[in-house]
Amino acid sequence: MNELLKQDAAALETLLEKVKQKGVQYLEQINERSTNAEQVPVIEGHLPATGVGAEATLYEFYRRFEPLMVAAGGPRYWGFVTGGATPAAIAGDWLTSIYDQNSFAVKGQGDISANIELETIQLLLDLLGLPGDFLGGFVTGATMSNFTCLAVARQWIGQQAGKDIAREGLHMPVPVLAATPHSSAIKSLSLLGIGSSQIIVVQTEEGNRESMQMADLEKKIEALQGQPFILVSSGGTVNTVDFDDFTAIAALKKKYHFWWHIDAAFGGFAACSDQYKQLLKGWEDADSITVDCHKWLNVPYESAVFLVKDRHRLLQVATFQNSNAPYLGDPLENFSFMNFLPENSRRLKALPAWFTLKAYGKNGYKYIVENCIALAQQLGNYIEVSPHFELLAPVRLNTVCFTLKNTATENDTAAFLQELNSTGKVFMTATVYKGKKGIRAAMVNWRSTAADVELVISLMEQLAAKR
Ligand SMILES: Cc1ncc(COP(=O)(O)O)c(C=O)c1O
Incomplete structure (x- = not known):
């Protein structure tokens, strides 16, 4: 064995x-x-023939990179939609690396990690009050x-025209309707060959919505004259956390022929609160739902869940099947995640989520969600009466969108x-809302408190007063 590997194996505990x-x-x-990195590290790209061993590498990390690590998981990192990591999630994440399982098959492929993933999906569905007829990963x-x-939705559109798009390629237009889709849904349409410019834009509701x-x-559905389409709806827009009317969409689903997708990346967690769960009423009828775990579930990156109605299982396999590798088995006989999603080999991403769900339960998440909403309201209340700032939209959930x-x-x-941001005490991100430049503060971190909001308000006051 290589000498350095041998030494490190012997000194693993240290x-x-x-x-x-x-x-x-x-x-x-x-x-x-x-919360702010003041410098960027110099890139040193030369790799010596002989390494230095793990301990010396650790010291190099601590010398060069660690001082520049920002408190992205801290209580005042309010840019983008950045969750932290709960203690239990960190434990689960460490174990994911230690056990290093390849989470794809339920049985017969060597390990059982996909069973943990399936259980975690059930726990998440329970947390979100969703029925068990979604297959998730x-x-x-x-x-x-x-x-x-959206890849499964595309396959569904093909099926309606007697086409298998996964096999034959996309030789037909795919109508997509949306009002305020997240940029990542638009990017997905590009990746899927549907085309980001193909969205038929639905008007937004009157009055700052x-x-x-x-x-x-x-009206836009009628104009399609019965052509099947994909509806991309929002369970929390990123700027102002506005929700589409899911009860009304569910009613339309009975009348028209379409695939209903909901991007509920962070807004889906409103379901943890009795006070806010009505925002999601009707979402259980969607064909597919996006939920991001590295946001409000507070697990480390990279973790999100897709939920697709189980009745579309065959379409999903048709979309993602990895069937030209006989050693991996028949996709319809042996359940394997690799036939349901883009990746083949993958780490056991579910374990941090399983840990945190088990550790804190429904009440833990009700607390995290309601606390973040209360903090956003605290900041929003200050801005509402401030002579220096104005809200660009009412605080609907956990995000404050404002400007000077x-x-x-x-x-x-x-x-x-x-x-x-350069104070390093808080991090927010820029946005443009209805053509106006603004700032967003999104709160989804379990660590944030009212004292953090007070601290930020006093900073904002000081800086605004100086202008
Ligand atoms: C509504 C919504 N959808 C999708 C995304 C993309 O999430 P990710 O960065 O985890 O891919 C975000 C990120 O903020 C979001 O807010």
Whole structure:
């Protein structure tokens, strides 16, 4: 055996102990850690013939990269939609690496990790109040979940015309209706050959809304004259967390012939709260749903779930089957995730989710969700009466979308955001909402508290007063 591998194998406990100590230290101090990277590391691309061993590599990591790691899992990282990682999720994630299973087959392919994945999906469906007739699996993020769901939708469209698009290729237009789809759904349409410019845009409701106008949706459906189509709806738009009317869409589903997809990447977790779950009423009738676990479930990247109605199982296998490799078995006889999603080999992504679901249960998630919503409202209430800022939309759930008041130029908003972020105390991201430059703060982290919001409000006050 290579000498360095031999040495490291013998010193494994010391190595992992050091990683543990440093990791715990980082997590215990995450509230104080900067949310902003001030420099980028110099890239050193030369690989020597002889390595340095794991411990020396660890020291190099700590010297060069660790000081630049931002508190992305901390309580004031409110950019994009960034979840943290619960203690149980971190434990599950470590174990995922230690056991290093290849999660694809339920039986007969060497390991049982796919059974853990199937159980985790059931737990998640229970948490979200969804029925058990969805077949789900883990992918890297909501982008890949949207891709997976829309790939099956594309296959369904082909089936309606007697075509097998997975085999024959896409030789037909695929009508897609949507009002405010997430950029990742649009990207998925590009990847799937449907074409991002093919979306038939449904008007949004009047009065500062991003949800689709049902009358216009029906008008656009009628214009298709019975042609099957895909409807991409939102279970929480990314700027203002507006929800499409799922009860009304479910009613349309009885009247028209379409595939109904919901991108509920983070908004789906509203189902954890009795107070907010009505936003999702009717979503159980969708053909497919995207839910992101590295957002409000607070598991480490990369973790999201696709949910596709079980009745579409054959279409899903037709889309993703890996059948030209005889050693992997018949896709219809032996259940194997590789025939249901884009990847073949994959890590046991479900384990961190399984840990956190078991550890905190429904009440834990009700707390996380309701706490984040209360914090967004706290920030929103401040902005509503502030002489310096204005809300671009009401705070509907966990996201605050706002801008500066009385600015000389639109660039002032970007300059303010840069100043705010460079304090390293908070991180928000820029957006454009209805043509206006704005700022978004999205709260989905289990660590965030009212004191964090107070701290950010006082920073915003100080910076705005100086302008
Ligand atoms: C509604 C929605 N869909 C999809 C995505 C894409 O998620 P991911 O970055 O996990 O691929 C996001 C990310 O913020 C989102 O908010």
